Amino acid sequence: MKSLSFRRRLLTASIAASLFSGFLSTQAFAAEINKELPPSKPKLVVVLVVDGLPQEQIQRYRDQFGEGGFKRLLTQGAWYSDAHQAHGVTLTAVGHSAVLTGAYPYQHGIISNGWIDPVTLANVYCTEDNKHTYLGEDTKPGDGTSPANLKVNTVGDELRYATGNQSKVITISGKDRGAILLAGKTGTAYMMMKKTGNFASSTYYMQSYPAWREQYVAGKPQDKYYGQRWNLLLDEKAYANDAKDEVIIPGPKRANDRLPMIYASQSGNPDAEYYESLFTGPYVDEMTLEFAKAAVDGEKLGNNAAGVPDVLGVSLSSHDYVNHRWGPESRMSHDHLQRLDRMLAKFFAHLDKKVGMDNTLVLLTADHGFPNTPEFARDNHLDAARIDGKEMMNALNQHLQSKFGLEKLATKLSSPTILLDYKKFESKGLKREELENAVAEFSIKYPGIADAFTRTQLESGNIPKNQIGKLMQRAWNRQVSGDVMLVIKPYWYFGTDDHGTSHGSPYRYDTNVPLMIMGKQWIKPGAYGQEAAVVDIAPTLAHILRVRPPAGSEGRILVEALK
Structure with missing residues (x-):
């Protein structure tokens, strides 16, 4: 495709010839040139x-x-x-x-x-x-x-x-x-x-x-x-x-x-x-x-x-x-x-x-x-509910303690991510991937959780190449995000109220x-x-x-x- 500047030069030459021949007035010449010019910037x-x-x-x-x-x-x-x-x-x-x-x-x-x-x-x-x-x-x-x-x-x-x-x-x-x-x-x-x-x-x-x-x-x-x-x-x-x-x-x-x-x-x-x-x-x-x-x-x-x-x-x-x-x-x-x-x-x-x-x-x-x-969704025969984050974290830490013998390895829920105590875990000679995988495996079995991606996966880009994976990868920042990223199920969300709704999903x-x-x-x-x-x-x-x-x-x- 010819560039705008080339087309403008060609048009100018053509219109100028017409003007010289008496076919176009000066005003018409200006009008034709302005048709080719891009519009001015918005005020x-x-x-x-x-x-x-x-x-x-x-x-x-x-x-x-x-x-x-x-x-x-x-x-x-x-x-x-x-x-x-x-x-x-x-x-x-x-x-x-x-x-x-x-x-x-x-x-x-x-x-x-x-x-x-x-x-x-x-x-x-x-x-x-x-x-x-x-x-x-x-x-x-x-x-x-x-x-x-x-x-x-x-x-x-x-x-x-x-x-x-x-x-x-x-x-x-x-x-x-x-x-x-x-x-x-x-x-x-x-x-x-x-x-x-x-x-x-x-x-x-x-x-x-x-x-x-x-x-x-x-x-x-x-x-x-x-x-x-x-x-x-x-x-x-x-x-x-x-x-x-x-x-x-x-x-x-x-x-x-x-x-x-x-x-x-x-x-x-x-x-x-x-x-x-x-x-x-x-x-x-x-x-x-x-x-x-x-x-x-x-x-x-x-x-x-x-x-x-x-x-x-x-x-x-x-x-x-x-x-x-x-x-x-x-x-x-x-x-x-x-x-x-x-x-x-x-x-x-x-x-x-x-x-x-x-x-x-x-x-x-x-x-x-x-x-x-959730009330409206359930009234329309959809699986919907609220997830109590505090209850989930308590259950997760109990599971990790029984598995590894260490207390409170999951330190905080910074929804939708979980922060982990790598230092405590690695002090026992264990690798962080073991902890991440244990958290992810527990999470995907928890009511309302559809999937979980670990820091190791997110840092390497080794997550599913589907739409959900793409959106969650974009949402995770390696400097400030947590260590395991949760994906909730459709129509579920983190909350403890008995009414209303919230957002935050992919x-x-x-x-x-x-x-x-x-x-x-x-x-x-x-x-x-x-x-x-x-x-x-x-x-x-x-x-x-x-x-x-x-x-x-x-x-x-x-x-x-x-x-």
């Missing part, structure tokens, strides 16, 4: 991550969406129905790290929301950094304040490098990990504080707040929801196919865990109890998008004085909380998604007014999907997430059936922004969706 790239949104929910409820939110993305953008978080530990921090790094955990180092250090056995939170504190807010040990644990950079970092730090990268979320891991090393993250309801940042990013943030916080917008009820948005008949409340919320002690919900506190005033309650419902997402609008206006995102692109990352946290509590099959999850759809429509309208959607590239994805609650209900890209100048609208991965986002954005892909990027450019 603003907006990356939306809906925490805990399965692809299945987009398809199931799409006929009920309004015109300006999800439906706008589906009809005016490129939508990949077979897009995945293509790693085996599908958790919030891991999924957010993938979006703009294009990397898997074995490279980016974020293996979970939190893990146990293999050397010190100390708990490590994904975004903790004791060198930094929240600005103007209380900071507890282990709070998320910086991207120190993220081992690679992001598209935003590459953009700022390429523009001499003139591009702005601003990220916002209800969760610290949702904002920090999108911001990368050089962006600026804001996250909602559960104690005060404020959106705050840390000393990693700044020493004082910009005026627009101070003005926004002074208005205390988080207090306006006090005493409000969360009722169903649509007519009752719209929820007829959702799970019955009595299936997903069994037992009389949970009889009040239903809609409508009132957001208040025992004190009778807005306080930490009230602010934290807002996360399980529609209002934190509304607050997040309102703060994002304030950031667009205050930072003049998309209207950069230097004429360079900006990036706005918005992680919407509440769908995850709703699905954890009631499951994606619930009326609550269904209703929350419809409300989020209307919020997105208002947000897009604001972008259109302030930046112009023709100048904006919008991308929406999710950090992970969700399984149904199965399709956890990996299959939305991937939508909308941008009139750059994207060909349509429904795409090609398999895609969230790690494809980073190289695709790098291509459109004409910057170097991030260092750990492994995805492909989604060329079929590009103009």
